[in-house]
Amino acid sequence: ADQGTLLEVSNIEVVYGGAILAVADVSLTIGNGEIVALLGANGAGKSTVLKAISGLASADRAKVRRGHIRLGGEDILGLAANKLAARGIVHVMEGRHVFPHLTVKENLLTGAFLHRPSRKELKRQLDDVYAWFPRLRDKQSTQAGLTSGGEQQMLAIGRAFLTQPRLVLLDEPSMGLAPRIVQEIFEIIVRLNREKGTAFLLAEQNAALSLAYARRAYVLDTGRVALEGPAADLAARDDLHRIYLGDG
Numbered sequence: 001a002d003q004g005t006l007l008e009v010s011n012i013e014v015v016y017g018g019a020i021l022a023v024a025d026v027s028l029t030i031g032n033g034e035i036v037a038l039l040g041a042n043g044a045g046k047s048t049v050l051k052a053i054s055g056l057a058s059a060d061r062a063k064v065r066r067g068h069i070r071l072g073g074e075d076i077l078g079l080a081a082n083k084l085a086a087r088g089i090v091h092v093m094e095g096r097h098v099f100p101h102l103t104v105k106e107n108l109l110t111g112a113f114l115h116r117p118s119r120k121e122l123k124r125q126l127d128d129v130y131a132w133f134p135r136l137r138d139k140q141s142t143q144a145g146l147t148s149g150g151e152q153q154m155l156a157i158g159r160a161f162l163t164q165p166r167l168v169l170l171d172e173p174s175m176g177l178a179p180r181i182v183q184e185i186f187e188i189i190v191r192l193n194r195e196k197g198t199a200f201l202l203a204e205q206n207a208a209l210s211l212a213y214a215r216r217a218y219v220l221d222t223g224r225v226a227l228e229g230p231a232a233d234l235a236a237r238d239d240l241h242r243i244y245l246g247d248g
C-alpha cells in the first residue's frame with residue numbers, strides 16, 4: 001500500500017558561498033513514517049542535502065540554486081529553519097551540539113520551546129524520552145558537557161523529539177561511538193518510528209549499519225544520486241563499497 005509521500009526533493013543544486021558546488025543534482029522522496037538512508041563517502045554531499053531540507057543551509061552561506069523541496073505537497077524551499085521546525089522538520093546535526101553547560105534536563109526542555117506544552121504534557125514528554133533513553137533519566141541533573149558521546153547523541157535525539165517532529169534528519173548518528181551504543185541508538189530510532197510514526201532521513205557513512213535499519217536508501221556520489229532502491233537490495237550489492245563509498 002502507498003503510505004503517501006511526506007517529503008519530495010526534486011533536482012536540487014546547492015552551492016556554498018556562490019562558488020563551491022556541493023550538490024549538483026539530487027532527487028529523493030521520503031514516505032510518511034518511512035526510514036530512509038542517505039549514504040555516500042566523505043564529501044559526497046549528505047550533510048548539505050540535510051541542511052537544504054531543514055533550512056540550515058543559509059547559516060553556512062549555502063544556497064539552493066535549483067530544484068524544489070516539498071513537504072506534504074507544499075513548497076518549503078526558502079522557509080527559515082524555525083518555520084520548518086513548526087511544520088515538523090527537525091535536524092540533528094553532526095557532532096551533536098548540545099549545550100554543554102546546561103544539564104541534561106535543561107537541554108531537553110529547550111526542545112519544548114516550539115509547542116509550549118502544559119506542565120503536565122511536558123512531564124509526559126520528558127517521561128517518554130526517559131523511557132526511551134534510561135541513561136538520560138539517570139543523568140538528568142548532570143551538565144551535558146560531562147556526559148559521554150553516546151549520551152550526548154541520545155540527548156540530541158531526545159531534544160529533537162520534544163519538537164514533536166514528523167521528519168527527523170539525523171546526520172551521522174553513529175560517528176565516534178562504540179558499536180554497542182550505536183546499536184542502542186538505532187534500535188531507539190526504529191522504536192520511535194514504530195510508536196510515533198516519525199519518518200527519518202539518516203545520513204551515514206556506515207552503510208551496512210543504516211541499510212540494516214532503513215527501508216530504502218540513496219547513495220550519493222559527488223553531489224548526485226548514484227544508486228537508489230530498497231535497503232535490502234543495496235545491502236546485497238557487493239560493489240557498493242568499492243565503487244561509491246571509498247572504503248574498500
Ligand code: ATP
Binds near residue numbers: 022023040042044045
Ligand atoms: P561528511 O560526512 O564529510 O560531512 P558529506 O557527504 O556530508 O560528507 P558535505 O559535508 O555535504 O558532504 O560536503 C559536500 C561538499 O561541500 C564537499 O566538497 C565539501 O567540501 C563542501 N562543503 C561542505 N560544507 C561547506 C562549507 N561550509 N563551505 C564550503 N564548502 C563546504
